[in-house]
Amino acid sequence: MAEQIAENQDNSEYGRLLGQEYLTFSLGDEHYAVDILKVQEIRGYGAVTKIANAPSFIKGVINLRGVIVPIIDLRIKFNLGKAHYDEFTIVIVLNLANRVVGMVVDGVSDVVSLAGDEIKNPPDFSANFDSEYILGLATVDEQMLIIADIEKLMSSEEMALVDKTRARAE
Amino acid sequence: MSFDLSQFNQLFFEETAEHLATMESLMLNMDVQSPDMDDLNAVFRAAHSIKGNSGTFGFNDMTAVTHELETLLDLVRKGETDLTDEMVDVTLQAGDVLGGMLEAHQNGEEPDQEPAKAVIEELNRQLAIAKGGDFPQSEPQSGQTFAEELPPQTEATQSALTQSYLIRFPAPDQELDMLFDSLKELGDLTIIDAPSEDSNDWLFSLQTDSAKDDLKDLITFMVPEDNLSIEEELSADDGSFGFFETVGSDESSDDDVGYGFFDDLELSDDKAPQAAAKEDDDPGFGFFDDEPEEASSDSSDKKDSTQPDSDKSDADPGYGFFDEPEESSAKEMSSSSDKSSEKEQKSDKSDQGTEFDGYGFFEPLKNQPAAKQENSSAKSADKPAPAKVETAKSRSAKPAAAAAVKGGGADSSIRVSVEKVDQLINQVGELVITQAMLAQMASEVDPILHEKMANGLAQLERNTRDLQDSVMSIRMMPISIVFSRFPRVVRDLAGKLNKKVKLEMVGENTELDRSMIEKLTDPLTHLIRNSLDHGIESPEARAAAGKDQTGTILLRASHQGGNIVVEVQDDGAGLNRERILSKAQEKGIAVSENMPDSEVWQLIFAPGFSTAAAVTDVSGRGVGMDVVKRNITSLGGRLEIESMEGIGSRISIRLPLTLAILDGLQVALGDEIYIVPLTSIIGSMQPDPNDIKTVSGEGAVINVRDEYLPIIKLGELLNMPAEFNDYEQGIMVVLESDGKRVGLFVDDLVGQSQVVIKSLEANYRKVDGVSGATILGTGRVALILDVEELISMHKKRAKKKPSGMLVQGV
Known part of the structure; x- marks a missing residue:
C-alpha cells in the first residue's frame, strides 16, 4: 500500500520527464505514440527483400539510401489489425541507439505535445504488448494513446532484431 | 589562455610513425662504405622532428632516445666519424624502441623504459667510439629533455643567428616552461627580467634566425597577443628581415614586391655566396617556394647544420596546405639557375622558427624526397632536376627508399577518417541508383519530344560514373605501405640465416583498397620469410651451383585485368617435388606420382605441411602456408605457385581490387x-x-x-x-x-x-x-x-x- 502511494507521488515527476513531442500512429484500433526524436523519417512501404529463416513479422530489409534497414510489421507481431500492403502502407523509420529500423504501421496520425502530467503510469496488465515496453498512457481527444518505449522494444530479444550476444550486452 | 595539446596527439602519433618509417627505410638502404649525404641528412631530419615533436607533446622518454640518436647521427652527418654497420644497427634498434614507445603512448599506456635505457646506452657507446673513445659516458644522458641545446642546433643557431629580439609580455597564469623550451629550440634565450613584485612582465631576449612572426605565433599560443611586444634588437646581424618586415628595404628584394607575403624575405647577407649563384628566384614560385632555398643552403656546406630544420620550412603556421609544387619548382630551379637569386638563406631564418609553429602538424613528410632531389640537383646545378628524379626512381637498388619517399611524396594530402569516406561512397552509390531510376523513367517518354531532357540525363550518367570512380579511388592506397617494411625483414633475417639476399621491389605504387593492404601484410611477410629460409640457398651452395652468391627476392605488384597481382619471386632452389610428395604421403594426403606440378605445389598449403629439413625459428613448423592461404582466401583472393628446381619459385597472390x-x-x-x-x-x-x-x-x-x-x-x-x-x-x-x-x-x-x-x-x-x-x-x-x-x-x-x-x- 505504501508503495502505491509513493508511486502516485512519483507520478507527476515521472511524467514531467516525459513531457515532449510524440508521433502518434495507429495499429488496428489502437493508438500509439513514440518519442519524435527517435523518428528518422516516414516513408512508403516497398521493395522489401525477404530474409532467410526470419520470423514472420520481420518483413525483410530495404535499401534506405545505401543503408540496409530491416523492416518489421508490428501488426503481425502484436496481432493487431490486418497486415495488408498497398501504396498507402506506411513505414516509420526509427533511429535507435545508432541502429536504423523501419516499422510498418496502419497509419501515422499526428504529432502531439504532451505535458508531463498528462502522461499516466501504465497499469500492470498482461497483453501482447508487454507493459514492460509501455512508458505511460495519455488521453488526447478522448482517445487513449499508448506511449511505447520503442527503443526497449526493438532491442529486446523477442524482436530478434539484434544478435543475442549483442542484445544482452546492450 | 590554456591550450590543450592532447587533442593533437593523434596527429603526432601518425606523423611520428611516418618519420620512423622514413628513417628505417633510408637507413636500410644506406651504403655503409659511402653513405649518401642526402640520406643521412634525411634520417637526421626525421630524428630531429621526432625529438622536437615528442618534446612538445610531453613524451619525454621518446625525446631522450631521439636526442642520443640525433647526436650520433649528427657526427656522422658532419663527417666527423664514419658510418659503421653497428651504427646502422643501433639506429634501427632505436627506431624500433621508439616505435614501441609510440604504440604504448598511443594506447595510453606507460611504455617499458628498459629497452629505451638499453638503446640509449648503446647509442652512447657508439658515440664514444665515434669520438675516439675519449668520451666514455659523458655524453648527454638520458634524463635530458629536449630543451637542452644540442650540438647541431647550437651550431645552426650560431652560424645563422641573425636577429635578436626583445620580447616582453605580462606573466600569464599558466606555466611557461613549454614556451621557453620551444624558444630555446629556436635560438639563444636570455631572460632579462622575470615577473617580480615591481614588474609583472617577462622580459627576455632571444637570438634566433626565425622570423618575428613565427615567434609571435609561437608565443601567442600561450600569451594574449595584445600584451605581447617583440622588438628587434639592433645588435643583430645585418640585413635580416622578418616575414612582414619592410619589403624593399633590402636592395635585393625588389622583384619580390607583392609576393612578400608568404615569401620569407631574403637574408641577403654574405653567408652563402656560392649558393646564391645557383638559386632560383622565380617570382611565380615565390609564394610557396621554400625548397630552393633549402637546396641552396644545403649546397653550401657550412650551411649544413641548418638542414635539420630546413625541411620544415613549409610548416609555416597554417600554410602547410600550400605544398611545394616540387617537380616544377625543381625544374624551374635548374632551368633558371642562372637567374638572379637572392632568396637563399632566407630559409635559415624562417625554418628554425617555424618548427614549432603549429607544432609541425602540417609538415608533410614528403618534403624530404623533394629536398633530396633538389639538393642533388643543386649540387650539379646544370643537370636538369627532373632527370635526376627519374634516375632516383629507376635505380632498382634503392626501391624501398624511393617507394617510401615517393609514397609520401606525391602532393599535398589531408587526413580524413575512413568513416567519412565510406559515407561518401554510400551517398555516391545512392546517387548512381537514383540516376539509373531517372534514366529508366526517361526511357518511357518520347525521346524526340524530350530531347533536351535525354541529353541532360546522358550527361548526368557520365558525371555520376566519373564521380563514383573518383570516390572509389579515395580508398585506394599504394601498396608501398606494406612493401616498405620488407627491406628490414629481409635484412634482419638474412643476417640471422647467414645468407646474402637482395630484395627488389617493383610496382610499389600499385594501388589497392586500404583495408586490404592491412590484411596483406602478414601473408606477404610469411611468404618472404619462406623464400628466404627455404628458397634462397646459403652462399656456398649458391656458389657451388654456379649462381651469384647473393640471392634475389623480387616483390612485384601489378594490375592485371580487374585484379591486383602481388608476386614473391626468388632465385633459390625451387620447390622439391619428391620431398613434397613423400611428405604428403606421410601426412596421409592422397597423392599420385603423376600429378601435375601445379597440383603438387598446392599441397604445401595443407595444414601442418613443412618440408624444411630442420625446424628453425624462422620457419619449418608448417603452420604457415595454410594460414597464408586462408588469409588470402578471406580477402577473396587466390594463390598460384610456379617453381623450377634450381631456378627458383614464384608465388602469386591474385586479389580483387577492393574488399568493398x-x-x-x-x-x-x-x-x-x-x-x-x-x-x-x-x-x-x-x-x-x-x-x-x-x-x-x-x-x-x-x-x-x-x-x-x-x-x-x-x-x-x-x-x-x-x-x-x-x-x-x-x-x-x-x-x-x-x-x-x-x-x-x-x-x-x-x-x-x-x-x-x-x-x-x-x-x-x-x-x-x-x-x-x-x-x-x-x-x-x-x-x-x-x-x-x-x-x-x-x-x-x-x-x-x-x-x-x-x-x-x-
Missing part, C-alpha cells in the same frame, strides 16, 4: 535475387534428371563428371518459396568451398556483376548462410550467400533428419 566490391553471380529464387561469390563457383548446368540420384529417398546427389555431389536446394534451406521444385526446370550451380563441392539448386541465373558489399549486421543481425547484402541496380537489396556456411547448414539439417542420409564430403 565482390564479383558475384546473381541467381534467382522466387522473387528474390541472391548473389553467389564468383570465387566459389565451379560451373553451372541444367541438370539432367538421370544424373540425380537419391540416397535413402531423401538426400539427393548429382553426378557431375563422375563425381557425386550433394544437392542443396536453396529455397528449402532458406525457407523461401522457390519457383521450381523440379530439378529439370531450375539450374544447378556447382560450388566449392574449403575443398568440398556441392550442387546448389536455384531457379535461374540472372547474370554476373560486381556488387558493393554492405553490412547486414549494422542494423540487423547475422543471418545464417548470408555474408552480407548489396544493392542492385534497381535499388533493391540482394543478399550475398556465404557458400561455406550454406554447406554446413545443409549438413546440420541432414543430421537433424535421421531419415535423410547424406553423402558426406566429396
Whole structure:
C-alpha cells in the first residue's frame, strides 16, 4: 500500500520527464505514440527483400539510401489489425541507439505535445504488448494513446532484431 | 589562455610513425662504405622532428632516445666519424624502441623504459667510439629533455643567428616552461627580467634566425597577443628581415614586391655566396617556394647544420596546405639557375622558427624526397632536376627508399577518417541508383519530344560514373605501405640465416583498397620469410651451383585485368617435388606420382605441411602456408605457385581490387535475387534428371563428371518459396568451398556483376548462410550467400533428419 502511494507521488515527476513531442500512429484500433526524436523519417512501404529463416513479422530489409534497414510489421507481431500492403502502407523509420529500423504501421496520425502530467503510469496488465515496453498512457481527444518505449522494444530479444550476444550486452 | 595539446596527439602519433618509417627505410638502404649525404641528412631530419615533436607533446622518454640518436647521427652527418654497420644497427634498434614507445603512448599506456635505457646506452657507446673513445659516458644522458641545446642546433643557431629580439609580455597564469623550451629550440634565450613584485612582465631576449612572426605565433599560443611586444634588437646581424618586415628595404628584394607575403624575405647577407649563384628566384614560385632555398643552403656546406630544420620550412603556421609544387619548382630551379637569386638563406631564418609553429602538424613528410632531389640537383646545378628524379626512381637498388619517399611524396594530402569516406561512397552509390531510376523513367517518354531532357540525363550518367570512380579511388592506397617494411625483414633475417639476399621491389605504387593492404601484410611477410629460409640457398651452395652468391627476392605488384597481382619471386632452389610428395604421403594426403606440378605445389598449403629439413625459428613448423592461404582466401583472393628446381619459385597472390566490391553471380529464387561469390563457383548446368540420384529417398546427389555431389536446394534451406521444385526446370550451380563441392539448386541465373558489399549486421543481425547484402541496380537489396556456411547448414539439417542420409564430403 505504501508503495502505491509513493508511486502516485512519483507520478507527476515521472511524467514531467516525459513531457515532449510524440508521433502518434495507429495499429488496428489502437493508438500509439513514440518519442519524435527517435523518428528518422516516414516513408512508403516497398521493395522489401525477404530474409532467410526470419520470423514472420520481420518483413525483410530495404535499401534506405545505401543503408540496409530491416523492416518489421508490428501488426503481425502484436496481432493487431490486418497486415495488408498497398501504396498507402506506411513505414516509420526509427533511429535507435545508432541502429536504423523501419516499422510498418496502419497509419501515422499526428504529432502531439504532451505535458508531463498528462502522461499516466501504465497499469500492470498482461497483453501482447508487454507493459514492460509501455512508458505511460495519455488521453488526447478522448482517445487513449499508448506511449511505447520503442527503443526497449526493438532491442529486446523477442524482436530478434539484434544478435543475442549483442542484445544482452546492450 | 590554456591550450590543450592532447587533442593533437593523434596527429603526432601518425606523423611520428611516418618519420620512423622514413628513417628505417633510408637507413636500410644506406651504403655503409659511402653513405649518401642526402640520406643521412634525411634520417637526421626525421630524428630531429621526432625529438622536437615528442618534446612538445610531453613524451619525454621518446625525446631522450631521439636526442642520443640525433647526436650520433649528427657526427656522422658532419663527417666527423664514419658510418659503421653497428651504427646502422643501433639506429634501427632505436627506431624500433621508439616505435614501441609510440604504440604504448598511443594506447595510453606507460611504455617499458628498459629497452629505451638499453638503446640509449648503446647509442652512447657508439658515440664514444665515434669520438675516439675519449668520451666514455659523458655524453648527454638520458634524463635530458629536449630543451637542452644540442650540438647541431647550437651550431645552426650560431652560424645563422641573425636577429635578436626583445620580447616582453605580462606573466600569464599558466606555466611557461613549454614556451621557453620551444624558444630555446629556436635560438639563444636570455631572460632579462622575470615577473617580480615591481614588474609583472617577462622580459627576455632571444637570438634566433626565425622570423618575428613565427615567434609571435609561437608565443601567442600561450600569451594574449595584445600584451605581447617583440622588438628587434639592433645588435643583430645585418640585413635580416622578418616575414612582414619592410619589403624593399633590402636592395635585393625588389622583384619580390607583392609576393612578400608568404615569401620569407631574403637574408641577403654574405653567408652563402656560392649558393646564391645557383638559386632560383622565380617570382611565380615565390609564394610557396621554400625548397630552393633549402637546396641552396644545403649546397653550401657550412650551411649544413641548418638542414635539420630546413625541411620544415613549409610548416609555416597554417600554410602547410600550400605544398611545394616540387617537380616544377625543381625544374624551374635548374632551368633558371642562372637567374638572379637572392632568396637563399632566407630559409635559415624562417625554418628554425617555424618548427614549432603549429607544432609541425602540417609538415608533410614528403618534403624530404623533394629536398633530396633538389639538393642533388643543386649540387650539379646544370643537370636538369627532373632527370635526376627519374634516375632516383629507376635505380632498382634503392626501391624501398624511393617507394617510401615517393609514397609520401606525391602532393599535398589531408587526413580524413575512413568513416567519412565510406559515407561518401554510400551517398555516391545512392546517387548512381537514383540516376539509373531517372534514366529508366526517361526511357518511357518520347525521346524526340524530350530531347533536351535525354541529353541532360546522358550527361548526368557520365558525371555520376566519373564521380563514383573518383570516390572509389579515395580508398585506394599504394601498396608501398606494406612493401616498405620488407627491406628490414629481409635484412634482419638474412643476417640471422647467414645468407646474402637482395630484395627488389617493383610496382610499389600499385594501388589497392586500404583495408586490404592491412590484411596483406602478414601473408606477404610469411611468404618472404619462406623464400628466404627455404628458397634462397646459403652462399656456398649458391656458389657451388654456379649462381651469384647473393640471392634475389623480387616483390612485384601489378594490375592485371580487374585484379591486383602481388608476386614473391626468388632465385633459390625451387620447390622439391619428391620431398613434397613423400611428405604428403606421410601426412596421409592422397597423392599420385603423376600429378601435375601445379597440383603438387598446392599441397604445401595443407595444414601442418613443412618440408624444411630442420625446424628453425624462422620457419619449418608448417603452420604457415595454410594460414597464408586462408588469409588470402578471406580477402577473396587466390594463390598460384610456379617453381623450377634450381631456378627458383614464384608465388602469386591474385586479389580483387577492393574488399568493398565482390564479383558475384546473381541467381534467382522466387522473387528474390541472391548473389553467389564468383570465387566459389565451379560451373553451372541444367541438370539432367538421370544424373540425380537419391540416397535413402531423401538426400539427393548429382553426378557431375563422375563425381557425386550433394544437392542443396536453396529455397528449402532458406525457407523461401522457390519457383521450381523440379530439378529439370531450375539450374544447378556447382560450388566449392574449403575443398568440398556441392550442387546448389536455384531457379535461374540472372547474370554476373560486381556488387558493393554492405553490412547486414549494422542494423540487423547475422543471418545464417548470408555474408552480407548489396544493392542492385534497381535499388533493391540482394543478399550475398556465404557458400561455406550454406554447406554446413545443409549438413546440420541432414543430421537433424535421421531419415535423410547424406553423402558426406566429396
